[in-house]
Amino acid sequence: MNEILTKAPQGHIEVRNFSLSYESIEGPVQAVTDTQIHVKPGEFVSIVGPSGCGKSTLLNAVAGFLKPTTGIVTVDGERVNGPSAERGMVFQQYSLFPWKTVRENVEFGLKMRGMPRSQRERAARTLLGLAGLEAFEKHYPDKLSGGMKQRVGIVRALATGPKVLLLDEPFGALDAQTRVIMQQILTNMWQRLKISVLFVTHDIDEAIFLSDRVYCMTARPGSIKAEIPIPLERPRQQAMMMSSEFLALRRGLMSLIREESLKAMGGEISDMGMQGLNIELHGHSLADVI
Amino acid sequence: MPAATAIAEAGPVPAPSPPATPPSFGTLALRWYRLNRAGLRATAIGVISLLAFLLVWHLLTTYRVVFFVRFTNVPSPLAVYASFTKAIHDPKFLLHILLSCRRILFGFSLAAVVGVPLGLIMGRFKLVHEIIFPVAEVLRPIPAIAWVPMAIMLWPTNEQSIVFITFLGAFFPILVNTLHGMSLVDPVLVRAAQCLGARERSIFRQVYFPASLPHIFTGLTVGMGVAWVSLIAAEMISGQYGIGYFTWEAYSLVQYADIALGMIAIGVLGLGSSLLIRGAGQLVMPWRLK
Ligand SMILES: Nc1ncnc2c1ncn2[C@@H]1O[C@H](COP(=O)(O)OP(=O)(O)O)[C@@H](O)[C@H]1O
Ligand SMILES: [Mg+2]
Numbered sequence: 001m002n003e004i005l006t007k008a009p010q011g012h013i014e015v016r017n018f019s020l021s022y023e024s025i026e027g028p029v030q031a032v033t034d035t036q037i038h039v040k041p042g043e044f045v046s047i048v049g050p051s052g053c054g055k056s057t058l059l060n061a062v063a064g065f066l067k068p069t070t071g072i073v074t075v076d077g078e079r080v081n082g083p084s085a086e087r088g089m090v091f092q093q094y095s096l097f098p099w100k101t102v103r104e105n106v107e108f109g110l111k112m113r114g115m116p117r118s119q120r121e122r123a124a125r126t127l128l129g130l131a132g133l134e135a136f137e138k139h140y141p142d143k144l145s146g147g148m149k150q151r152v153g154i155v156r157a158l159a160t161g162p163k164v165l166l167l168d169e170p171f172g173a174l175d176a177q178t179r180v181i182m183q184q185i186l187t188n189m190w191q192r193l194k195i196s197v198l199f200v201t202h203d204i205d206e207a208i209f210l211s212d213r214v215y216c217m218t219a220r221p222g223s224i225k226a227e228i229p230i231p232l233e234r235p236r237q238q239a240m241m242m243s244s245e246f247l248a249l250r251r252g253l254m255s256l257i258r259e260e261s262l263k264a265m266g267g268e269i270s271d272m273g274m275q276g277l278n279i280e281l282h283g284h285s286l287a288d289v290i
Numbered sequence: 291m292p293a294a295t296a297i298a299e300a301g302p303v304p305a306p307s308p309p310a311t312p313p314s315f316g317t318l319a320l321r322w323y324r325l326n327r328a329g330l331r332a333t334a335i336g337v338i339s340l341l342a343f344l345l346v347w348h349l350l351t352t353y354r355v356v357f358f359v360r361f362t363n364v365p366s367p368l369a370v371y372a373s374f375t376k377a378i379h380d381p382k383f384l385l386h387i388l389l390s391c392r393r394i395l396f397g398f399s400l401a402a403v404v405g406v407p408l409g410l411i412m413g414r415f416k417l418v419h420e421i422i423f424p425v426a427e428v429l430r431p432i433p434a435i436a437w438v439p440m441a442i443m444l445w446p447t448n449e450q451s452i453v454f455i456t457f458l459g460a461f462f463p464i465l466v467n468t469l470h471g472m473s474l475v476d477p478v479l480v481r482a483a484q485c486l487g488a489r490e491r492s493i494f495r496q497v498y499f500p501a502s503l504p505h506i507f508t509g510l511t512v513g514m515g516v517a518w519v520s521l522i523a524a525e526m527i528s529g530q531y532g533i534g535y536f537t538w539e540a541y542s543l544v545q546y547a548d549i550a551l552g553m554i555a556i557g558v559l560g561l562g563s564s565l566l567i568r569g570a571g572q573l574v575m576p577w578r579l580k
Binding site: 063083099109 | 476478486492496575576
C-alpha cells in the first residue's frame with residue numbers, strides 16, 4: 001500500500017501527429033485531426049471542447065481502446081497498443097461491477113495482478129478510507145448514490161497504482177453540489193498519489209479549478225485550438241472561483257469555446273436549411289431575425 | 291440522533307429525558323403489521339380465492355352441471371382427496387413421482403450443463419455463433435413432443451428417449467436466454483475490466499458470466515417449465531412409469547379421481563421445481579436482492 005502512495009512520479013503522456021477517423025457507411029468520419037498533447041509526470045491536464053469534438057475519442061486512444069489512424073501515443077516512451085492497468089480509467093457512465101461489493105470492485109485490479117486475498121483486502125480498505133467510503137465496503141453499487149459510485153470508480157482505478165489516470169466527464173451526471181465535493185476529493189487524491197491525470201470535461205470552471213494546464217479543442221474534426229496554463233496557487237479553495245484571476249481565465253476559455261460551439265451548431269443550422277426548412281417570420285428571413 | 295442534538299442545543303434548559311425502554315411486544319407486532327400490510331393482504335386474498343375455486347369445483351361436480359362443458363364424470367374435490375390419501379401409501383404412486391423427478395433432474399441438468407456454456411461461448415466467439423446458430427434456429431421451433439418417434443429410434447431404451455425429450459424441451463430456452471444475456475453485457479464494464487488488467491479469461495469469468503446470470507436464470511426457469519411439458523407428453527405417449535403415464539393410465543382404467551390427482555401432482559411438482567430455481571438464483575445473485 002505505501003509503495004503505491006510514495007511511488008516516484010512517472011506517467012509522461014505524449015500524443016504526436018495524432019488523427020483518428022471512424023469508418024461509416026458514408027465513408028470515413030474524421031473525429032480528431034492533427035493533434036499534439038502531452039502530460040508531464042504528476043501534472044493535471046484537462047481537455048475541454050464542445051460536445052462531439054472528439055474528446056472521448058482522444059482519451060480512448062490514450063487508454064488503448066482505439067488505434068490512431070495516424071500518429072502515435074506513448075506513455076513514458078512506450079507505445080500504447082491496447083488497454084492496460086498502467087492507465088486507469090474512469091468513465092462517465094457508472095461502470096462499477098454490479099455483482100461485486102464496493103470493496104470487491106476496488107480489489108478487482110489487484111486480484112487480476114495476483115495479489116493474495118488478505119493483502120488486497122487491506123489495500124482496498126486503506127484506499128476506501130482515503131475516499132471516506134469505508135462504511136460502504138460491503139454495499140453493492142446498486143445501493144450507492146451517483147457521487148459515491150464515481151468515488152468508488154476513482155478509487156478502483158487508482159488501486160492498482162497506475163502511472164496515469166484518465167477521466168472522461170466523470171462528474172457529468174452529478175448535481176452541482178456533489179460535483180464540487182468530488183472535485184475536491186479528486187484533487188486530494190491526485191496530490192497524495194502524485195499521479196498524472198488527463199481529464200476530459202465540457203465544464204470550463206471544473207477544468208480551471210482542477211488543472212495545471214487546459215487544452216481547448218476545436219469543433220469536429222477536433223484539434224487543439226489553444227493550450228492555457230492555469231497559474232492558480234494550490235491548494236485551491238472554492239472561494240478562488242470568485243477571484244479576478246480565475247474569472248479572467250474563465251472569460252478567455254469561454255470565448256474560445258463559444259466560437260467552437262457556434263461553429264458546431266452552425267453546421268446543424270445550415271443542415272436544417274438544406275432539408276428545406278424555411279421559416280417565414282412576418283416578412284423577415286431567418287437571417288434577419290438572428 | 292441529529293434531531294435530538296439540535297433540540298438539546300436549542301433549548302436553554304435540557305430536560306432530563308426518560309431512559310429509553312424497549313418497545314413492548316404489542317408495539318412491535320403493530321409495526322410489523324404496518325410494514326407487511328400489502329403482503330398480508332395479498333396472502334389473505336390468495337387463500338380466499340383458492341378456497342372459492344375449491345367451492346366452485348365442489349358445487350359443479352356434486353350437482354353434475356352440464357352447460358356446454360359436462361361435469362358429469364368429473365371427480366369432486368373430496369373424491370380426489372380420498373384418492374390422494376390412498377395414493378400416498380401406495381409405493382407404486384410414489385415410484386411414478388420419483389421416476390418423473392429423476393427424468394427431469396437428468397434431462398434438465400444436461401440441458402443446463404450443455405446450454406449455458408454453449409450460449410456463453412457462442413456469445414463470446416463470433417465464429418462459433420455463426421456455425422451453431424443456424425442449426426439451432428431450425429431445430430428450435432420443433433416441439434419436443436414431435437421428437438418422440440425420432441427419440442425412440444435414436445435411443446436404445448425408453449428411459450433414455452424420455453430423458454432426451456425432456457432435455458430438448460429445456461435446452462432451447464436455456465440456450466436462447468443465455469445468448470440474449472451475453473448480447474446485453476454493457477461494453478463499458480468490459481472496458482473497465484480491461485483497464486484494470488483483466489485478460490480474456492478473467493473478462494469471461496468475471497464480467498460476461500455474472501452479467502449474463504439474470505438472463506441465464508430466466509432461461510432456466512422457462513426451460514424448467516418446458517421440460518415438464520415435454521416430459522408429461524413423452525410419458526403419456528411412450529412411458530411405462532411416471533406421473534404423466536399415471537394420469538393417462540387413470541383415464542384408460544376409468545379411475546376419474548386419479549386423473550385429477552395426477553394433474554394436481556404435476557402442477558405441484560412444476561411449481562416446486564421453479565421455486566427451487568428461483569431460490570438458487572437468489573443464492574447465486576445476492577446483489578439482486580431488494
Ligand atoms: N463509433 C463511431 N463511429 C462513427 N462516428 C463516431 C463514433 N464514435 C464517435 N463518432 C463521432 O466522432 C465525433 C467525436 O466523438 P466523441 O469523441 O465521442 O466526442 P466528445 O467526447 O467530444 O463528445 C462525434 O462527432 C461522433 O459523432
Ligand atoms: Mg464524450
